[in-house]
Amino acid sequence: MPDLPAPALIPFIDVVGTFVFAISGTQTAIDKKLDPFGASVIAFATALGGGTVRDLLLNLRPVWIQEERLLVTVFVAVVVTLLFRKEIGRFRRTMFLFDTVGIALFTVLGMEKALRLGVPPLIALVMGVVSAVFGGVVRDILCNEIPLIFRREVYATACLAGGVAYLLMRLAPVPPGVPVWIAIAIIILIRILAVRLKWAFPNLNPEE
Numbered sequence: 001m002p003d004l005p006a007p008a009l010i011p012f013i014d015v016v017g018t019f020v021f022a023i024s025g026t027q028t029a030i031d032k033k034l035d036p037f038g039a040s041v042i043a044f045a046t047a048l049g050g051g052t053v054r055d056l057l058l059n060l061r062p063v064w065i066q067e068e069r070l071l072v073t074v075f076v077a078v079v080v081t082l083l084f085r086k087e088i089g090r091f092r093r094t095m096f097l098f099d100t101v102g103i104a105l106f107t108v109l110g111m112e113k114a115l116r117l118g119v120p121p122l123i124a125l126v127m128g129v130v131s132a133v134f135g136g137v138v139r140d141i142l143c144n145e146i147p148l149i150f151r152r153e154v155y156a157t158a159c160l161a162g163g164v165a166y167l168l169m170r171l172a173p174v175p176p177g178v179p180v181w182i183a184i185a186i187i188i189l190i191r192i193l194a195v196r197l198k199w200a201f202p203n204l205n206p207e208e
Contacts, residue, residue: 011069013105013109013112014070015069015070015073017047017102017105018047018070018074018077019076019077020077020098020099020102021043021046021047021098021099021106021135022044022046022047022073022074022077022078022081023080023081024098024102024139025039025042025043025044025046025135026042026043026078026082027085027098028042029041029143030081030082030085032143036078036082039078039081039082040075040078042142042143043074043077043078043081044071045135045139045142046138046139047070047073047077047135048062048070048074049135049138049139050106050131050134050135050136051106051109051131053131053134054113054114054127054131057130058114058117058119060117100187100192102132102135103132103136103158103187103191104162104184104185104191105184106128106131107131107132107163107184107187108163108183108184109128109131110124110127110128110130110131110132111125111128112180113131114127114128121167125164125167129159129160129163132159133148133155133156136149137149153194153200154194154199154200155191155194158187158190161186161190162183162184163183165179165182165186166179166180166182166183169182169183
């Protein structure tokens, strides 16, 4: 397989993904009428939970323990969301948008980190999905909601589709970095189409 894109992409994606996921978590906390401290906890869990699980599975120290930039990113996102919650609240789809961008960025980030460690592509795909969805799982559990990946919505499946596309594009003679952005676009597109067209998996209970 060709070399991965420049390492500079990883911290960039990490910061942007952390920021948008922290906004998503803060928005959820606002909807649940939590206080600022509670909002900070939910934002932290949403933004850094998936990456922490991924790093522990890969036998790594979580990045936020080694560097302060991700904690600062979460704090800034919480402050921005609380200061402009009225403006953000006017757009009911804001949380969906931030969550969608977040899972797309973190899927690719998780896969790149895993591939750089030399793990097999299939395991790297799993690590990408873990990075993308486990923060949301922790957020939903803390907020007493059924995690989105356990419902009928097309959510983790979008991450899988984008991840598979990323792995396949790495086999093709395309410039480094291109597969990253195409995979991100695929995940975002599938999520948007799934919501707009109401794509969903069949319920396991045939009576419902």
